[in-house]
Amino acid sequence: MAFSAIVSRATSATARYSIEFYICRQSRRSLNNAPLRSLLTGEILYCRGGSTLPSSFLSLARFSSLLSKKQSADAELLQIIKSEIKSAEEERRETEEVPKGFPFEIQDEEGSNIVTLRREYLGEKIEAFVSMPRMEEPVNNEEAGNGEANHPGDEKTSQPAIPLTVNISKTKGLNLEFSCTAYADEIVIDSLSVQKNDESDDVLAYEGPDFNDLDENLQKAFHKFLEIRGISPATTNELYEYMINKDDREYSRWLQNLKQFIEK
Numbered sequence: 001m002a003f004s005a006i007v008s009r010a011t012s013a014t015a016r017y018s019i020e021f022y023i024c025r026q027s028r029r030s031l032n033n034a035p036l037r038s039l040l041t042g043e044i045l046y047c048r049g050g051s052t053l054p055s056s057f058l059s060l061a062r063f064s065s066l067l068s069k070k071q072s073a074d075a076e077l078l079q080i081i082k083s084e085i086k087s088a089e090e091e092r093r094e095t096e097e098v099p100k101g102f103p104f105e106i107q108d109e110e111g112s113n114i115v116t117l118r119r120e121y122l123g124e125k126i127e128a129f130v131s132m133p134r135m136e137e138p139v140n141n142e143e144a145g146n147g148e149a150n151h152p153g154d155e156k157t158s159q160p161a162i163p164l165t166v167n168i169s170k171t172k173g174l175n176l177e178f179s180c181t182a183y184a185d186e187i188v189i190d191s192l193s194v195q196k197n198d199e200s201d202d203v204l205a206y207e208g209p210d211f212n213d214l215d216e217n218l219q220k221a222f223h224k225f226l227e228i229r230g231i232s233p234a235t236t237n238e239l240y241e242y243m244i245n246k247d248d249r250e251y252s253r254w255l256q257n258l259k260q261f262i263e264k
Contacts, residue, residue: 078262085255092248099238103230104128108246110253115246117239121229124168128231131163133243159183162240166231178226182236189222 098106104117104126117128136159162182169175179191193207211219226232 074262078259081255081259081262085252085259088248088252088255092245092252098242102238103235106242111250113250115243119230124170124229126166126168126229128164128166130239130243132247133160133162133240135159136161160240162236162243164231164236166226168229178222178231180226180231182233182239184233184237184240186233187223187226187231187236189219189226192222 104119107116107118113132115130117126117130119126160183164180164182166178166180167175168178173196175195177193177195178189181188181190189211191207192211211222214222
C-alpha cells in the first residue's frame with residue numbers, strides 16, 4: 001500500500017516534469033513559426049524556470065518595429081514625390097525650338113546641367129559651355145567696401161543670369177578662354193586667359209590680370225571680339241528660354257529617378 005503510494009507520487013512527478021519538458025521543447029520548436037504579431041505585441045513565451053526568449057528574438061522585435069516605421073515613412077515620401085511630379089508636369093511649358101538662324105549647334109545630353117554650343121568661324125573653333133540660369137542677389141556696394149551706394153535702376157545683378165565659358169581655338173598654337181555671365185541686356189566678361197593647346201593641366205599657367213583692370217578700350221574690343229563670333233545678348237536671350245525648358249525637363253527626370261529609387 002505504501003509502496004503503491006510512493007510509485008503513484010513518483011509517476012505523478014515524472015508526468016508533471018515530462019509535460020513541462022514537452023511544453024518547453026514545443027515552445028522552442030514553435031519559435032521559428034511564431035507569428036510576428038506575438039513579437040510586436042510583446043508576448044514572451046516562458047519555459048520551465050521562468051526563462052525568457054533569447055535577446056536575439058528581442059532584437060528581431062526591435063528590427064521589425066524599425067522596419068514598420070521605415071515603410072510608413074517611405075510610403076509618405078513616395079506620395080509627396082508623386083504629387084510633386086504631377087505639379088511639375090502641369091507647370092512645364094511646351095518645348096520651344098531654337099529659332100532659325102541661331103549661330104550655334106546645340107549639344108544637349110540628358111541628365112547634364114550644361115549644354116554645349118559649337119560652331120566654326122573663319123578657321124576658328126568656338127565652343128561655349130552654358131550652365132543653368134540662376135538668380136543673383138543684388139550687390140550692396142557699401143557693404144562690398146567700395147563706398148559707393150547702389151544707384152536707382154542699377155538692378156543688373158537681380159536679373160536672371162546665365163554662366164558660360166567660351167573657348168576659341170585655332171588649328172595650332174594658342175586658344176582663348178572667356179568666363180562670362182550673360183544678362184538680359186549685356187554680357188559681362190569675368191575673366192580671360194590665354195592657353196596652349198598642348199598645355200598640361202598640372203601646369204599653373206599665368207592667367208593674366210583681372211579683366212576689369214584692363215584698359216577700358218581693350219575691354220570694349222574683347223566684347224566686340226565675342227559679339228562678332230556669336231556671343232551676344234541676342235544669342236543668350238534666345239538661349240535663356242531653352243535653358244529654362246531644360247531645367248524643367250531635368251527636374252522632372254530627377255523626380256522620376258527619386259520615385260524609382262523609393263519604389264525598389
